[in-house]
Amino acid sequence: MPYKDRSAGLIVFGVLTILLGCLAGLFILLMLVGQVASARATGASPPPFSVILPGVSIYGILAVSLVWLGIGSIMARRWARALLLIFSWIWLFLGLFVLIFTAFLVPKMMSNLSSSGTSDHPAMPGAAIAGVMIVMFLVYGVFFVILPAVWTFFYSSRHVKATCEARDPVMRWTDACPLPVLGLCLWTAFSVPMMLIMPFADHCVMPFFGTFLTGVPGALLCLAVAAIWSYAAWLLYKLDVRGWWLILIALCVFMVSALVTFARHDMMEMYRLMNYPAAQIEQMQKTGLLTGNRMGWLMSFSVLPFLGYLLCIKKFLSRKS
Numbered sequence: 001m002p003y004k005d006r007s008a009g010l011i012v013f014g015v016l017t018i019l020l021g022c023l024a025g026l027f028i029l030l031m032l033v034g035q036v037a038s039a040r041a042t043g044a045s046p047p048p049f050s051v052i053l054p055g056v057s058i059y060g061i062l063a064v065s066l067v068w069l070g071i072g073s074i075m076a077r078r079w080a081r082a083l084l085l086i087f088s089w090i091w092l093f094l095g096l097f098v099l100i101f102t103a104f105l106v107p108k109m110m111s112n113l114s115s116s117g118t119s120d121h122p123a124m125p126g127a128a129i130a131g132v133m134i135v136m137f138l139v140y141g142v143f144f145v146i147l148p149a150v151w152t153f154f155y156s157s158r159h160v161k162a163t164c165e166a167r168d169p170v171m172r173w174t175d176a177c178p179l180p181v182l183g184l185c186l187w188t189a190f191s192v193p194m195m196l197i198m199p200f201a202d203h204c205v206m207p208f209f210g211t212f213l214t215g216v217p218g219a220l221l222c223l224a225v226a227a228i229w230s231y232a233a234w235l236l237y238k239l240d241v242r243g244w245w246l247i248l249i250a251l252c253v254f255m256v257s258a259l260v261t262f263a264r265h266d267m268m269e270m271y272r273l274m275n276y277p278a279a280q281i282e283q284m285q286k287t288g289l290l291t292g293n294r295m296g297w298l299m300s301f302s303v304l305p306f307l308g309y310l311l312c313i314k315k316f317l318s319r320k321s
Helices: 005-040 053-074 078-115 126-153 158-167 177-198 215-237 242-264 265-275 279-285 294-316
Strands: 207-208 212-213
Touching: 005 053, 005 078, 005 126, 053 078, 053 177, 078 126, 078 158, 078 177, 078 207, 078 212, 078 294, 158 242, 177 294, 207 215, 212 265, 215 242, 242 294, 265 279, 279 294
Parallel strands: none
Antiparallel strands: 207 212
């Protein structure tokens, strides 16, 4: 079919994607500086690096991946278009979740902070809180909704797809699997290094059916989860329905375990086991955001869209057994 050449657009969006990768790398520096600045403000000693190791790892992987994908887009590689389309959809979905989370929970958090002022640290006035909320919604709306929607619209175009296929006629590894299934494969595979990092971060605290596993037991659980996700991602890439069932069963088991644990324990207890600074825990307690059974409700709400996505992609796996 005739198509319009989108090589110029691929170059523009490739450069913008590289800039996003540089921005993700900048967040690593901001996290390091923020930890030191917070310690100076509270007069406490700086928290251990293990506290922010998961966040640093996520931004590091994101920075390298975006730069790599941006270069692939500039070169009009078909694998880059496929992966950037998956990335933009995930970015948009998570952005909508963040926006809903902000709309429902952050106002309550800000109101709790405004009522918990002291003589040394006066509470924020109502006008300042309203201004903070407006700025947050604007920033989140741009970075988590508008930008991913633009990326999704561009890379889902049939003209962009045809341009990449014409300039890169070789079959790539991204062509061996439907994109909705490939997206779940990549999401699952991304969870593997996160699980492998956990034994070196936060004292490896893991919720487990009413208690928190720490130390060696927590590390063994992380390794087991990493092995499950690795095997499930490989089965899904091969369009084997056993990978779908493995993810579904494991997800249900982990959710029940987490719900039972947070029904008996507070999230602040988990942060104490992670060796978070006392001043930081106190600030989180003032927000009232993760106290009581709110963590359980938040987890239940966040897992529902993922379960719905699992049901939608099962049709791609029905021919395998």
